[in-house]
Amino acid sequence: MSLTTILPIAAALGLSAGGLVLAHRAWAARRRAAAGVAGAIALWAASTAIWAETFGAEIGIALALETGALVAFAGILMRAERRPDRDRKERILPPPPPEPGQRWRGFARFMISGPLAFAAAMAVSVLMATSAPTDPQTRLVIAGLSVPTLWAVLMLYSMAEKRMLRSSMYMSIIIASVTAYSLLPKDPT
Amino acid sequence: MKMQNPITPVLSKAMLDAHSALGVFFGAILYIICFSGTLAVMVAEFSLWEDPSGPFQSSYSPAQHERLMENAYVAAKEAGFDHAIYVVGPSAEEPRITVTGYTDLGDYKQWQADAEGNLLPMANTGWTQFMSFHHYQLSLPRPFGLYVVGLAGAIMIASLFSGLIAHRRIIKDAFRLRIGGSDRLTNADIHNRVGVWALPFHLIVALTGSLLGLASLFIGIVGYAAYDGDEDKVYEILFGSHPEDVETVAPLPDVRAVLASIESTKPGTEIVWIGYDHVGTAGQMVHVATAEPGHLSRAEMWTFAPDGTFHHKAGYTDGSIGMRIYGMLAPLHFGTYGGLPLKLIYVFLGSGLTLIVATGVNIWLARKRTQGYRKPRLERAWAILVWGQIPAFALAALTELLDVAPALPVYWAVTILPLALAYTKLEVPTLATGARLIGGILLVTLAVLHGLIWRDYPLVDAMVIDIALAALGALLLWRSVPRTKAAELSLKAAE
Numbered sequence: 204m205s206l207t208t209i210l211p212i213a214a215a216l217g218l219s220a221g222g223l224v225l226a227h228r229a230w231a232a233r234r235r236a237a238a239g240v241a242g243a244i245a246l247w248a249a250s251t252a253i254w255a256e257t258f259g260a261e262i263g264i265a266l267a268l269e270t271g272a273l274v275a276f277a278g279i280l281m282r283a284e285r286r287p288d289r290d291r292k293e294r295i296l297p298p299p300p301p302e303p304g305q306r307w308r309g310f311a312r313f314m315i316s317g318p319l320a321f322a323a324a325m326a327v328s329v330l331m332a333t334s335a336p337t338d339p340q341t342r343l344v345i346a347g348l349s350v351p352t353l354w355a356v357l358m359l360y361s362m363a364e365k366r367m368l369r370s371s372m373y374m375s376i377i378i379a380s381v382t383a384y385s386l387l388p389k390d391p392t
Numbered sequence: 393m394k395m396q397n398p399i400t401p402v403l404s405k406a407m408l409d410a411h412s413a414l415g416v417f418f419g420a421i422l423y424i425i426c427f428s429g430t431l432a433v434m435v436a437e438f439s440l441w442e443d444p445s446g447p448f449q450s451s452y453s454p455a456q457h458e459r460l461m462e463n464a465y466v467a468a469k470e471a472g473f474d475h476a477i478y479v480v481g482p483s484a485e486e487p488r489i490t491v492t493g494y495t496d497l498g499d500y501k502q503w504q505a506d507a508e509g510n511l512l513p514m515a516n517t518g519w520t521q522f523m524s525f526h527h528y529q530l531s532l533p534r535p536f537g538l539y540v541v542g543l544a545g546a547i548m549i550a551s552l553f554s555g556l557i558a559h560r561r562i563i564k565d566a567f568r569l570r571i572g573g574s575d576r577l578t579n580a581d582i583h584n585r586v587g588v589w590a591l592p593f594h595l596i597v598a599l600t601g602s603l604l605g606l607a608s609l610f611i612g613i614v615g616y617a618a619y620d621g622d623e624d625k626v627y628e629i630l631f632g633s634h635p636e637d638v639e640t641v642a643p644l645p646d647v648r649a650v651l652a653s654i655e656s657t658k659p660g661t662e663i664v665w666i667g668y669d670h671v672g673t674a675g676q677m678v679h680v681a682t683a684e685p686g687h688l689s690r691a692e693m694w695t696f697a698p699d700g701t702f703h704h705k706a707g708y709t710d711g712s713i714g715m716r717i718y719g720m721l722a723p724l725h726f727g728t729y730g731g732l733p734l735k736l737i738y739v740f741l742g743s744g745l746t747l748i749v750a751t752g753v754n755i756w757l758a759r760k761r762t763q764g765y766r767k768p769r770l771e772r773a774w775a776i777l778v779w780g781q782i783p784a785f786a787l788a789a790l791t792e793l794l795d796v797a798p799a800l801p802v803y804w805a806v807t808i809l810p811l812a813l814a815y816t817k818l819e820v821p822t823l824a825t826g827a828r829l830i831g832g833i834l835l836v837t838l839a840v841l842h843g844l845i846w847r848d849y850p851l852v853d854a855m856v857i858d859i860a861l862a863a864l865g866a867l868l869l870w871r872s873v874p875r876t877k878a879a880e881l882s883l884k885a886a887e
Contacts, residue, residue: 341714
């Protein structure tokens with residue numbers, strides 16, 4: 204590795220560490236933190252710019268994120284608080300009585316957040332892959348990336364939604380709408 | 393004016409419940425995938441370590457490749473694997489040339505080659521191949537294994553999102569790491585700090601891993617929904633058309649012209665692999681994967697006609713936005729774009745992700761315990777699974793090294809059989825210590841035996857890995873040796 208590469212790497216790591224220090228000071232001060240946060244963001248942006256300038260934007264941005272995490276861990280580990288071990292007496296309670304229908308509710312929630320949410324995510328993604336207003340390759344790849352992302356979001360929604368009927372209805376509407384749209388006659392041009 | 397936290401306590405509680413449910417139900421799969429993924433980052437280095445006998449070379453000329461290809465074609469034809477032939481390497485990370493011949497059904501046979509283009513039996517890297525296969529497919533048959541791993545990626549994304557929303561003190565605790573005191577607090581601080589500060593990395597590997605796993609399912613469904621069930625049409629949109637099935641025999645392609653064409657278009661481009669599709673027929677095509685400086689993609693794919701005429705390029709470095717993103721997926725997932733230093737960063741951050749999964753379930757178990765609802769069997773099973781991965785991979789490597797058993801059954805036996813101990817009355821720390829002790833002994837034994845067996849092939853990479861394994865083994869042994877009260881006190885005082 205040449206000096207022309209080592210120096211920018213050292214500068215980028217230094218700026219990243221500087222950003223962390225400013226962020227920590229802002230965090231510790233609690234008041235008038237905005238200036239510190241702005242300074243930290245500026246230093247992190249400068250660090251990212253150096254990584255991108257040295258290795259190209261594609262590689263540089265990825266390296267900035269990864270080394271940023273490393274610098275943060277180093278900083279946090281350096282100021283880790285060690286606490287004396289405590290012996291805590293454990294409470295032992297009888298297991299809670301099972302709620303009636305709990306198993307069925309669990310199974311229903313699993314089905315909604317698993318297969319149904321997956322089908323809804325896949326339906327929207329297939330629609331994107333076939334109809335999004337961009338070139339066919341880009342819409343396929345973006346749609347492919349949206350499958351796990353949408354599934355994750357719908358999974359969380361259905362797990363957090365107390366009324367299962369509502370979440371299952373929303374997802375069924377998504378699936379039915381996309382299926383209906385895909386069955387519509389298309390303009391061959 | 394005080395800014396209102398946009399995450400309400402109700403939303404936070406709902407997300408925490410979802411986060412816990414995902415972790416508890418899928419913790420074991422996520423842990424196994426994260427652990428094996430951390431190892432799989434170093435797959436090239438482990439391959440050299442497992443069989444350091446060579447032959448190795450850093451590069452080879454177009455003339456040498458031409459000679460190698462002629463030999464490869466003869467050998468592949470004799471063995472019946474001559475539908476397509478791929479020549480991979482050498483690269484800085486793996487200075488080995490691997491030749492793979494395929495049948496039209498996708499079955500394959502592998503050789504390695506020396507600098508003169510002679511074909512030799514494939515290096516014996518059974519453990520490395522298992523470890524990589526295990527991460528890609530969780531040891532399950534294709535395509536189901538890929539789907540399970542893709543599913544795990546989506547669950548990981550959901551866990552990251554829900555963890556972020558559930559964590560109402562994200563800013564307040566951003567720089568706090570409390571070690572000692574209560575186990576639950578230590579686990580929670582490690583879980584939250586690693587989860588927040590490495591979030592971009594974790595999201596990247598989860599998203600890319602999930603897409604890599606679910607890609608074939610998605611393409612099949614798009615083909616079914618939009619192209620009358622013809623998924624080949626979807627592949628054509630992405631990668632161009634297949635070579636024609638023409639059985640007429642033809643001479644091998646002019647690979648010198650192919651390589652000269654790439655060199656004149658992109659001087660200094662690194663050749664990653666060269667593939668010959670429908671080799672030796674009139675419809676044959678040559679594919680060349682290259683790594684260009686400044687780009688994440690390690691496999692920009694050029695396609696040439698047999699006479700060396702340029703046909704098309706996949707566009708991973710200069711094509712549509714979609715293809716450029718596609719080209720970045722695998723390098724971003726495996727960290728193959730920055731040499732050994734980046735791989736070590738990936739190992740560190742990957743260990744962090746593995747730690748998040750382990751501590752996540754620990755926190756849930758501790759919460760249940762403090763609420764009074766102990767789950768002793770689950771606690772024991774989790775400790776056995778978490779600490780059992782090192783002995784499982786180490787024993788699998790040892791049996792492959794001694795050529796006594798393949799890695800796959802050994803790994804699964806060591807992972808599953810000890811779970812029966814969850815039904816005993818053994819304490820969790822005893823089980824964890826036992827697994828650390830066995831892991832430490834196995835790692836030291838593995839390093840020593842490997843060094844002895846391969847002593848006539850002093851490859852630096854292999855020796856460094858032996859030293860690292862021995863050091864990790866020694867650390868595990870040190871952590872598992874029972875200490876006297878005095879030693880414990882002096883250790884605490886020193887800390």
